[in-house]
Amino acid sequence: MSEEKQLLNLREKIDSIDADIQRLINERATCAQEVAAVKQAGGDTDALFYRPEREAQVLRRVMERNSGPLNSEEMARLFREIMSACLALEQPVKVAFLGPEGTFTQAAALKHFGHSAVSVPMSSIDEVFREVEAGAVNYGVVPVENSTEGVINHTLDNFMDSGLKICGEVELRIHHHLMVSETTRKDKISRIYSHAQSLAQCRKWLDSHYPNVERVAVNSNAEAARRIKSEWHSAAIAGDMAAELYELEKIAEKIEDQPDNSTRFLIIGTQEVPESGADKTSIMVAMRNQPGALHDLLEPFRTAGIDLTRVETRPSNTGAWNYVFFIDFMGHVDQPHIAEVMKQVGASASDLKILGSYPQAVL
Numbered sequence: 001m002s003e004e005k006q007l008l009n010l011r012e013k014i015d016s017i018d019a020d021i022q023r024l025i026n027e028r029a030t031c032a033q034e035v036a037a038v039k040q041a042g043g044d045t046d047a048l049f050y051r052p053e054r055e056a057q058v059l060r061r062v063m064e065r066n067s068g069p070l071n072s073e074e075m076a077r078l079f080r081e082i083m084s085a086c087l088a089l090e091q092p093v094k095v096a097f098l099g100p101e102g103t104f105t106q107a108a109a110l111k112h113f114g115h116s117a118v119s120v121p122m123s124s125i126d127e128v129f130r131e132v133e134a135g136a137v138n139y140g141v142v143p144v145e146n147s148t149e150g151v152i153n154h155t156l157d158n159f160m161d162s163g164l165k166i167c168g169e170v171e172l173r174i175h176h177h178l179m180v181s182e183t184t185r186k187d188k189i190s191r192i193y194s195h196a197q198s199l200a201q202c203r204k205w206l207d208s209h210y211p212n213v214e215r216v217a218v219n220s221n222a223e224a225a226r227r228i229k230s231e232w233h234s235a236a237i238a239g240d241m242a243a244e245l246y247e248l249e250k251i252a253e254k255i256e257d258q259p260d261n262s263t264r265f266l267i268i269g270t271q272e273v274p275e276s277g278a279d280k281t282s283i284m285v286a287m288r289n290q291p292g293a294l295h296d297l298l299e300p301f302r303t304a305g306i307d308l309t310r311v312e313t314r315p316s317n318t319g320a321w322n323y324v325f326f327i328d329f330m331g332h333v334d335q336p337h338i339a340e341v342m343k344q345v346g347a348s349a350s351d352l353k354i355l356g357s358y359p360q361a362v363l
């Protein structure tokens, strides 16, 4: 058979498969609309359309049953977008993120909710919390820890005064690039803008490639990218989204010192998420300043064999609490063995706040 004929046959096959996929996606969307009608029929004006535990289960199942040739992550990303579009038919989800447009936090929001979500930039982490608390948006996305630079204290501190719940987590591989605008004189770069964390994450690379260039910390990487549009002697360190948004040229890619540099983000909202089958819980515990306090606090977790994924200490912002510990662990508060440990921790702490149980990041 001629090459032309072979291509024609294969493309006819692809056209027919596409028609089937399209019909099935619309069938699925109709089901989601029916689900929405059932949720609304309860008469609850605050019916919950977004169900993090169900989404995690759907995505995990997609990955489990995948047999290739597309890899499981790629397949899950496609389903992520299908579900995002189905949810938008039920009710468009509005998500506040630490802006401006083009930040890694926006990339995390889109990774988690898919591109049918409406993402709204905020100028600070505090503002993301406030918008969700005020009900102006359904959810918020804030960074919480970076594998190279550690915890983002500002996010943790916000939980001390907030009644919001954590309803999800997202992990994002962070790649930094050095970029310039079309007016930049590449041989005359005298200043490099970026967020302080990003400058820190690229410190060694900067020391060896641009040792004498001034490093200027700004509010976000996207702000750095925006600034260099009008400065011929400046460059910026930012991610792909910012490079695309501001049409910048990447002159050095993946310049982060740690190749596995990643950031964890939290989804904050008002809902308590049921079990998904693979969950994490975050709590905040206040202890009095006395010897062995942390040991006493952690003992029930050890006895019950619960896997701790993070322990952070913050100074309390009220006189009454001396230390505040932020602890993440595997499990859901609805599981009896976790509920029992919470009871024990509550008895020895001066205060215990369960920030939320939520599905472990799938993608």
Ligand SMILES: O=C(O)C(=O)C[C@]1(C(=O)O)C=C[C@@H](O)C=C1
Residues within 6 Å of the ligand: 032, 035, 036, 049, 050, 051, 052, 054, 055, 058, 082, 083, 084, 086, 087, 090
């Ligand atoms: O199962 C539901 O509750 C749905 O609304 C359907 C669906 C989906 O498309 O699969 C959509 C949105 C929810 O966040 C979870 C799942």
